[in-house]
Amino acid sequence: MNLISSYSGFLHKTSLIxxxxxxxxxxxxxxxxxxxxxxxxPPSYTSITPCESFPDTTCGILTWHTLLSHPxxxxxxxxxxxxxCPAKTGRLCPHRHTQAEVYYILRGRGxxxxxxxxxxxxxxSTVVEMVECLGASGxxxxxxxxTVYVPSNAEHGVVNTDESTELRWFYVFATSSFADVVYRFSxxxxxxx
Numbered sequence: 074m075n076l077i078s079s080y081s082g083f084l085h086k087t088s089l090i091x092x093x094x095x096x097x098x099x100x101x102x103x104x105x106x107x108x109x110x111x112x113x114x115p116p117s118y119t120s121i122t123p124c125e126s127f128p129d130t131t132c133g134i135l136t137w138h139t140l141l142s143h144p145x146x147x148x149x150x151x152x153x154x155x156x157x158c159p160a161k162t163g164r165l166c167p168h169r170h171t172q173a174e175v176y177y178i179l180r181g182r183g184x185x186x187x188x189x190x191x192x193x194x195x196x197x198s199t200v201v202e203m204v205e206c207l208g209a210s211g212x213x214x215x216x217x218x219x220t221v222y223v224p225s226n227a228e229h230g231v232v233n234t235d236e237s238t239e240l241r242w243f244y245v246f247a248t249s250s251f252a253d254v255v256y257r258f259s260x261x262x263x264x265x266x
Contacts, residue, residue, distance in 0.1 A: 110147035112141060112146050112148055114140055114141075118138070118140065119138045119155060124137060124138050125137055125138070125139065131166070131260065132165075132166050132168075132256070132258055133158075133163075133164050133165040133166045133230075133231075134159065134162050134163050134164055135157060135158045135163055135164065135165050135231075136156070136157050137154050137155065137156040138154060138155050139152070140153045140154055141153040142154075142250050142251040142252075143249045143250045144250065148249070149249045150248075150249055151245055151246070151247060151248075152245065152246050152250065152251050152254075153243065153244070154243070154244050154245075154251070155241065155242070155243050156231075156241070156242055156244060157239050157241045158181075158231060158232070158233040158241075159233065159239050160181075160235055160236060160237050160238055160239055161233070161236055162233075163183075163233035163239065164230065164231060164233065165230055165232075166230055166258055166259070166260065167186065167228050167230035167258070167259040167260075168229065168230065168256045168257060168258045168259060169226050169228050169229075169256075169259070170225075170226070170246075170254050170255055170256055170257065171225055171255065172246040173222070173223060173224055173225045174229075174244055174245065174246050175220065175221065175222055175223070175244065175245045176194075176220070176223070176231075176242045176243070176244050177219060177220050177221075177242060177243045177244070178194045178196050178219045178220075178221075178240070179241045179242055179243055180196050180241040181195070181233060181235050181239050181240035181241060182194065182195040182233075182234055182235050182238070182240065183195075183231055183232055183235065184231070184234050185221050185229065185230070185231050186228075186229060186231075186232075187221075187223055187227050187228070187229045188227050188228055189228075192221065193234075194219065194221060194242075195219065
């Protein structure tokens with residue numbers, strides 16, 4: 074993402090988010106070391122704010138909306154986003170980052186690969202299906218997990234396997250700002266032989 078669009082996106086998001094914060098605050102409050110205000114974003118938030126994407130497709134074909142991230146929101150300790158891979162071509166290329174991450178599949182179906190292991194994911198899996206998937210008889214790939222935990226520094230990527238529906242997921246990192254998350258794409262890493 075280029076700096077100009079990031080900055081203008083930041084200004085736009087900041088002005089919109091001020092409308093949805095439960096406790097009144099001033100912009101200077103965003104610079105506090107440990108902000109703790111509650112924030113409630115409306116269901117329309119992702120349709121009234123611009124999405125972000127990588128500057129080229131070598132990192133993936135997807136968009137995302139940052140929901141919670143300091144200093145755009147007066148929050149701490151967690152960031153939350155929603156990502157979307159379009160039907161047919163959508164993907165997030167294999168990468169790593171220091172922070173562990175959690176995905177929750179909201180729409181569509183796809184494949185998440187973590188450290189070489191492929192996992193089919195889909196929306197709407199129930200708790201019963203999750204128990205069946207992780208049950209005593211071993212992993213049942215026909216019952217797809219909705220929630221995915223990605224350990225710290227694990228190589229992982231996402232592919233939309235649906236020909237007609239976007240793959241949309243909610244994801245969370247245990248850090249205060251999206252700027253703390255450094256994506257290291259596998260295509261860019263040196264391999265020592």
